[in-house]
Amino acid sequence: KAGVTQTPRYLIKTRGQQVTLSCSPISGHRSVSWYQQTPGQGLQFLFEYFSETQRNKGNFPGRFSGRQFSNSRSEMNVSTLELGDSALYLCASSSGTANTEAFFGQGTRLTVV
Amino acid sequence: QKEVEQDPGPLSVPEGAIVSLNCTYSNSAFQYFMWYRQYSRKGPELLMYTYSSGNKEDGRFTAQVDKSSKYISLFIRDSQPSDSATYLCATHAGNNRKLIWGLGTSLAVNP
Numbered sequence: 206k207a208g209v210t211q212t213p214r215y216l217i218k219t220r221g222q223q224v225t226l227s228c229s230p231i232s233g234h235r236s237v238s239w240y241q242q243t244p245g246q247g248l249q250f251l252f253e254y255f256s257e258t259q260r261n262k263g264n265f266p267g268r269f270s271g272r273q274f275s276n277s278r279s280e281m282n283v284s285t286l287e288l289g290d291s292a293l294y295l296c297a298s299s300s301g302t303a304n305t306e307a308f309f310g311q312g313t314r315l316t317v318v
Numbered sequence: 319q320k321e322v323e324q325d326p327g328p329l330s331v332p333e334g335a336i337v338s339l340n341c342t343y344s345n346s347a348f349q350y351f352m353w354y355r356q357y358s359r360k361g362p363e364l365l366m367y368t369y370s371s372g373n374k375e376d377g378r379f380t381a382q383v384d385k386s387s388k389y390i391s392l393f394i395r396d397s398q399p400s401d402s403a404t405y406l407c408a409t410h411a412g413n414n415r416k417l418i419w420g421l422g423t424s425l426a427v428n429p
Contacts, residue, residue, distance in 0.1 A: 209361075236415065248362075248406065248419040261416050295361050299415070306352070307417065309361035 207232065209298045209310035217316045223284040226313045230277050230298030236260075237279040238307065239271060242293040251294075254279050286317045321345055324407055324420025333429050337394040341407035341420045344388065348409040348418070351383050353392045356404045356422065365405075366392065397427045 254273035354362035
């Protein structure tokens with residue numbers, strides 16, 4: 206069974222640009238969550254999508270957005286990049302019910318210069 | 319104060335030692351508790367998943383949850399060099415699948 210796939214693995218962007226990251230969940234999983242991981246703040250929740258609808262949202266500015274497609278694949282977009290957006294962005298896949306585990310992809314390492 | 323507190327370490331132990339990793343949390347609504355292992359440049363890998371209080375064992379790993387003291391633990395028996403990684407605790411309340419994380423504890427198991 207294929208795991209969670211995130212593309213690209215590495216990205217370098219300049220300040221002010223925008224970026225789109227992609228996540229393909231485990232087959233049959235309908236929930237995709239996104240997290241930002243930095244050394245100082247650890248893992249922080251960005252948002253969760255379930256059946257193409259945003260179900261939960263973290264405390265990030267509106268520059269961070271996402272969407273989910275009918276095949277459960279998800280994308281997140283960051284506009285007007287700032288140096289502080291440099292982080293590992295992780296996608297988690299789950300079936301979507303409360304008592305099930307979340308499985309993570311390898312992440313996308315974003316560096317903003 | 320963060321909702322989940324975890325000592326970042328680093329923790330260094332000899333091969334074969336018993337390792338104890340711990341987190342505390344502040345919100346009594348948290349019901350689901352997880353331990354993840356993260357190797358360098360990899361995504362977190364789920365190790366243990368428990369609901370409410372009690373113990374759960376899986377091979378060399380035992381997870382404990384004490385809701386009365388809001389304390390969660392992961393024990394690793396007969397630790398191996400391959401256990402060297404960062405261990406993250408996480409929790410959520412159930413009605414909201416937003417995971418709240420500790421900062422992670424860096425563990426090194428020395429041969």
